[in-house]
Structure formats: C-alpha cells, structure tokens
Amino acid sequence: MASPTPSSSISAVAESKSIALKAEKVSVYYGSNLAVKDVYLDIPEHEIVAFIGPSGCGKSTILRCFNRMNDLIPIAKVEGRILFDGEEISGKRVDPVELRRRVGMVFQKPNPFPKSIYDNITFGAKINGYQGDYDELVERSLRGAALWDEVKDKLKESGLGLSGGQQQRLCIARAIAIEPEVILMDEPCSALDPISTIKVEELMHDLKSKYTIVIVTHNMQQASRVSDRTAFFNAIATDKGGKMGYLVEYDKTEAIFSNPKEEYTRDYVSGRFG
Amino acid sequence: MERNISSRPPENAPKAARESNFAVNLNRRYMMDRIFKAAAWGATIISVIILSWLLLTILMDGLGTLNWNFITSFPSRKAERAGIIAALAGTVWLMGLVALFAFPIGVGAGIYLEEFAEDNWFTQFVEINIGNLAGVPSIIYGLLGLAVFVRIMEPITGGRSVLSGSLTISLLILPIVIVATREALRAIPDSLRLAGYALGATRWQVVRSHVLPAALPGILTGMILALSRAIGETASLIAVGAAVFISFLPEGLNSQFTAMPIQIYNWISRPQDEFHYIAASGIIVLMAALLVMNGLAIYLRNRFQQEKL
Structure with missing residues (x-):
C-alpha cells in the first residue's frame, strides 16, 4: 500500500488565484478510529472542485469539515487546520452557526422543509436577519437555481410536492438565498434521474461565477464534466478492521482523468478498481 | 477481478437448476397466509365483541336513569x-x-x-x-x-x-x-x-x-x-x-x-x-x-x- 503523498496535492494550485478553502494536515477521527488522515488541499475561489473515490474514503467527511457539520456528530474529532478566506475555522473561536451561513451545503437526498416553497427559501434568510425584501429574495434565489419558471405560480405549495430534481434545485435555491461564498454538495445528483442531473450540472456551471463549489460524487463522468479540479481519495484497511481514507492525488481535472501521476488514480478513473 | 465469461453454464441449465434448488410450495405458503389472517381477524373480533358487550350492558343499565x-x-x-x-x-x-x-x-x-x-x-x-x-x-x-x-x-x-x-x-x-x-x-x-x-x-x-x-x-x-x-x-x-x-x-x-x-x-x-x-x-x-x-x-x-x- 502506498502511503499518502501530500506533496502532489499542495502543488495543484500553483497559480495566483486566491484560495477560498484550505486544509492543512486535516485528520478526522470517529471515536478512536482514524477515518481520514493528513489531508492537504487548496480550493481556489470560483472553481468547482470534485472529490472522487471509493466508499469509505472520507471524501464526505472532509467536505463536512468545511462547514463544521462534523461538530454535530458527538464522537467526531477534527485535527489540523482548515482555513476559509485565510481565517482558521476549525478552532473554538469561530462560531459554526455564522460559518454555515457563509458556507452552504446541499445534501445527497433532497431535503426540503415540509413547508411551502416560499418558506423554504425565506427560512435561512429570516434566522440570519435578512434586511431586504423577501419576495424579491425568493424570486432571485429561485431564478439563480433555474427553478423560477417551474414554480412561480405555486410558491405557496409544499416543497415536497415537487419532483426529486426540482426539490434538489429548491435546496440549492435555499442555500444561495443566504448569499454564501462556498456551496458544498454531497453527492447532489445520486438520487436524481439523468435529465435532472444534467439540469443540476448546468446550474453548477452558472453558479461558478459567484460561488466556489465543492462537490462529492461517485460519478466520474460527472466529475470530469463539471469540475475544474479533482481530488481522488482512497481508503486502506486498518488493523482494527475499519477503513482509513487519505488523499491520493489532487490536480486539474484533465490531468486526473488523462494523465494521473499515481497508479491508483489511473486504475480508479479508468474503472479498473474496486 | 475480471469476470470469467467462459465459465458460464450452457443455455438450458438455469431452468433445470431452478427447479431442483427451490421447493416453491405455494399451496402451503398460502395456507399459512390464510391461517394467520384468520387468527388476526379472530383477535380483532374478540376485542370488539367484549367491548360492545361492556358498552351494551352499561347502556342498558344506565340509559334509563340518564337524564x-x-x-x-x-x-x-x-x-x-x-x-x-x-x-x-x-x-x-x-x-x-x-x-x-x-x-x-x-x-x-x-x-x-x-x-x-x-x-x-x-x-x-x-x-x-x-x-x-x-x-x-x-x-x-x-x-x-x-x-x-x-x-x-x-x-x-x-x-x-x-x-x-x-x-x-x-x-x-x-x-x-x-x-x-x-x-x-x-x-x-x-x-x-x-x-x-x-x-x-x-x-x-x-x-x-x-x-x-x-x-x-x-x-x-x-x-x-x-x-x-x-x-x-x-x-x-x-x-x-x-x-x-x-x-x-x-x-x-x-x-x-x-x-x-x-x-x-x-x-x-x-x-x-x-x-x-x-x-x-x-x-x-x-x-x-x-x-x-x-x-x-x-x-x-x-x-x-x-x-x-
């Protein structure tokens, strides 16, 4: 088994682009189990970064570090430094509630609130003390998520009445309504049909100009279609019978898919793996 | 890792294998279905009968003086x-x-x-x-x-x-x-x-x-x-x-x-x-x-x- 090679990940973002999110030697434990080890990762602003890798490799775990969702799991412990706009967010001094307004998240399974479409959008704005006009916010967010034309006549109807793909775009609209800087997407299309998947992918391209997007995906075609950079994680079996994930390689997406440096990456992206 | 395609059994084999490996026995399974349906129905009807009997005796005794x-x-x-x-x-x-x-x-x-x-x-x-x-x-x-x-x-x-x-x-x-x-x-x-x-x-x-x-x-x-x-x-x-x-x-x-x-x-x-x-x-x-x-x-x-x- 090859040991983790952080050097390749640091060099991935060499240009002068400003870095939105940075992970420095991040390890996550669940209880005494080391789930992900020593991840170094730079995520530039206004790019789409895809995390790929087999199940249990820790890509979702690392994603949840960026908005401190791991705080909600009592046994999870995060080590190392995570920086957002150059500011450390992993420490006790940063308030996770405030952080989560600036780093939004979209989940694997669409999870709209069992409320009206309108209320789904306005909830985040209300709790965060939005000062502007709510009708205008709802329209802007739904347009931003390419959903406005489909739902503009039924804003008072339940968000649960929409199709799966529409629900997921509603969740994206809900996330952008609070004007985050980063949107984290945890396998956002795995519960959607191909047509809805394409719509969400097109939407991600549109959102790139305003937001930094990190997406976890099992679908390698999706990673190669949407992302600018790709991080490949792998998992190795531990002595305790669990799995420990690590970052194998992080580079421009073309490089990962056409000319990876690591053999594991080559095997994985060519489908000869797992 | 790669699947060995040549080891596939001949075309007529699956059907024969299915017949020998499974005793489907639908009659017996449906019989159990009916038995348990009847048992559950019986349990329901017993509680309903006891309850209505209770209610009925109470109503017969009490309605006369209830005003x-x-x-x-x-x-x-x-x-x-x-x-x-x-x-x-x-x-x-x-x-x-x-x-x-x-x-x-x-x-x-x-x-x-x-x-x-x-x-x-x-x-x-x-x-x-x-x-x-x-x-x-x-x-x-x-x-x-x-x-x-x-x-x-x-x-x-x-x-x-x-x-x-x-x-x-x-x-x-x-x-x-x-x-x-x-x-x-x-x-x-x-x-x-x-x-x-x-x-x-x-x-x-x-x-x-x-x-x-x-x-x-x-x-x-x-x-x-x-x-x-x-x-x-x-x-x-x-x-x-x-x-x-x-x-x-x-x-x-x-x-x-x-x-x-x-x-x-x-x-x-x-x-x-x-x-x-x-x-x-x-x-x-x-x-x-x-x-x-x-x-x-x-x-x-x-x-x-x-x-x-």
Whole structure:
C-alpha cells in the first residue's frame, strides 16, 4: 500500500488565484478510529472542485469539515487546520452557526422543509436577519437555481410536492438565498434521474461565477464534466478492521482523468478498481 | 477481478437448476397466509365483541336513569335525586389543570432529552428512571401526592384540593408524555435537522421551526393517551383525599373536589340496586367526557397537520 503523498496535492494550485478553502494536515477521527488522515488541499475561489473515490474514503467527511457539520456528530474529532478566506475555522473561536451561513451545503437526498416553497427559501434568510425584501429574495434565489419558471405560480405549495430534481434545485435555491461564498454538495445528483442531473450540472456551471463549489460524487463522468479540479481519495484497511481514507492525488481535472501521476488514480478513473 | 465469461453454464441449465434448488410450495405458503389472517381477524373480533358487550350492558343499565336532572344534580342519599354535576365539574377542573401542568413540562423534558442533552450517564440515568416511573402503580403516586402536595405544600395547595389532585395526576402521566414526545421527535428524520443547521440555524431554531411542528401530531397523540389514562384515575385521587360526597362545585384551585371515577366507585359499592343504575349512567357521562376530550385533541392534531402542508 502506498502511503499518502501530500506533496502532489499542495502543488495543484500553483497559480495566483486566491484560495477560498484550505486544509492543512486535516485528520478526522470517529471515536478512536482514524477515518481520514493528513489531508492537504487548496480550493481556489470560483472553481468547482470534485472529490472522487471509493466508499469509505472520507471524501464526505472532509467536505463536512468545511462547514463544521462534523461538530454535530458527538464522537467526531477534527485535527489540523482548515482555513476559509485565510481565517482558521476549525478552532473554538469561530462560531459554526455564522460559518454555515457563509458556507452552504446541499445534501445527497433532497431535503426540503415540509413547508411551502416560499418558506423554504425565506427560512435561512429570516434566522440570519435578512434586511431586504423577501419576495424579491425568493424570486432571485429561485431564478439563480433555474427553478423560477417551474414554480412561480405555486410558491405557496409544499416543497415536497415537487419532483426529486426540482426539490434538489429548491435546496440549492435555499442555500444561495443566504448569499454564501462556498456551496458544498454531497453527492447532489445520486438520487436524481439523468435529465435532472444534467439540469443540476448546468446550474453548477452558472453558479461558478459567484460561488466556489465543492462537490462529492461517485460519478466520474460527472466529475470530469463539471469540475475544474479533482481530488481522488482512497481508503486502506486498518488493523482494527475499519477503513482509513487519505488523499491520493489532487490536480486539474484533465490531468486526473488523462494523465494521473499515481497508479491508483489511473486504475480508479479508468474503472479498473474496486 | 475480471469476470470469467467462459465459465458460464450452457443455455438450458438455469431452468433445470431452478427447479431442483427451490421447493416453491405455494399451496402451503398460502395456507399459512390464510391461517394467520384468520387468527388476526379472530383477535380483532374478540376485542370488539367484549367491548360492545361492556358498552351494551352499561347502556342498558344506565340509559334509563340518564337524564338532564342526573347531569345537573348534586349527589344525594336518595338514588332518584342523586346527580353527577359535582364529579363532572371536578373531572373537568382536573383534566384542564393536568393538561396545563403535564403538557409543557412533559414536552419540554422530552425535547431536552431528545434534542439537547448529551448522551452521558446522567441522561441515561434519567431515561431509565422515566421508563420505570411509567410502570409505578398509581397508588404510590397518590401517597407521594398526599405527603408532598397535601401535607408539605398545604399553604399553597390548600390541602385536599383540586390543585393537589391535579398535580398528583400530572406526575402520574408525565412519564407517558415524555416518552411519547421523545418517540415523536425520534421519528423525525435527521435530514430535516441537518437542512436547518446547514443554513446557519441554532439548535433551538431547528427544533422550533422544523422538528417540533413535524413532531406535534405524534406528541398530541401521546397527550391524548395520557389524558385518557388520567380521566379514569381513581386510586391516587382517593389517596390524595378527594371527597366522595360533595354538594358544591369547585370554586378555585384550593377547593375540595371529587371526580367521576370516585363517584362511580362510591355508587357501585352501595347495596341498593338503584345506585348501581345511576353508576352506569355515570359511566356513560364519563365516556362521553372522554370522547369530547379526545375529539378536541384529534381536531387540534389535524389542524396542525394541515398547517404543516
């Protein structure tokens, strides 16, 4: 088994682009189990970064570090430094509630609130003390998520009445309504049909100009279609019978898919793996 | 890793293999189906028959003496002049106060234990004890109420008062309310909470805006069950000292009181047949009160469900 090679990940973002999110030697434990080890990762602003890798490799775990969702799991412990706009967010001094307004998240399974479409959008704005006009916010967010034309006549109807793909775009609209800087997407299309998947992918391209997007995906075609950079994680079996994930390689997406440096990456992206 | 394609069996093999490897035996399986369907139907019909038999005998005994006079009269030594108004009023007072005490405390404790408390020895200790308390006989609660609410807190409760009685019954049903609240909260999927947190909501905002509204129908169902138990409660009230012969309505929290189950028990234990008939009438009134109360709770539940969309 090859040991983790952080050097390749640091060099991935060499240009002068400003870095939105940075992970420095991040390890996550669940209880005494080391789930992900020593991840170094730079995520530039206004790019789409895809995390790929087999199940249990820790890509979702690392994603949840960026908005401190791991705080909600009592046994999870995060080590190392995570920086957002150059500011450390992993420490006790940063308030996770405030952080989560600036780093939004979209989940694997669409999870709209069992409320009206309108209320789904306005909830985040209300709790965060939005000062502007709510009708205008709802329209802007739904347009931003390419959903406005489909739902503009039924804003008072339940968000649960929409199709799966529409629900997921509603969740994206809900996330952008609070004007985050980063949107984290945890396998956002795995519960959607191909047509809805394409719509969400097109939407991600549109959102790139305003937001930094990190997406976890099992679908390698999706990673190669949407992302600018790709991080490949792998998992190795531990002595305790669990799995420990690590970052194998992080580079421009073309490089990962056409000319990876690591053999594991080559095997994985060519489908000869797992 | 690669599949060995050449090892595939010949074309006609799968069918032969299927016949030899499985004894489908549909007849036997459908037979078991029918047997268990009949058994379940039997269990249902037995409970329905017993219940309707109970109802029928009560109605036959009680309807004759059930009239407006019975409902609006105070108890009397003469069965034909005796009525249930004092007990009915006492029960209404009790139920109102019990709902007032038990709902906020029980639901609050349930929310704390399920949504806020960390999983440590203290919460586990509390949890085990709440489970045990639900099984404690009601007479024990009655003795506790006698010691604490009637004796120690007499300056506040006024001794053997409707307030002491309702506090005692509130204690009695608290475990049921707490357990029902926790079950209802636990049934709400975590994805809903995560959605709230991901938008920068605090724990209370997530609970208040999303979890509690979604769980409210379940919580109210638990409350209905708890109040249904409370309305029939007799032993603990006797221990607390509910009077059996009261010829006035409760005027305030410190007023003496009686309740319908106690009145009914009192009538049944008299030797004269006439009193047995008015006891049956009392049972009909008690059941009607229970129906009204549950109907109200179900109406509230449905309203909340509609608001939720």
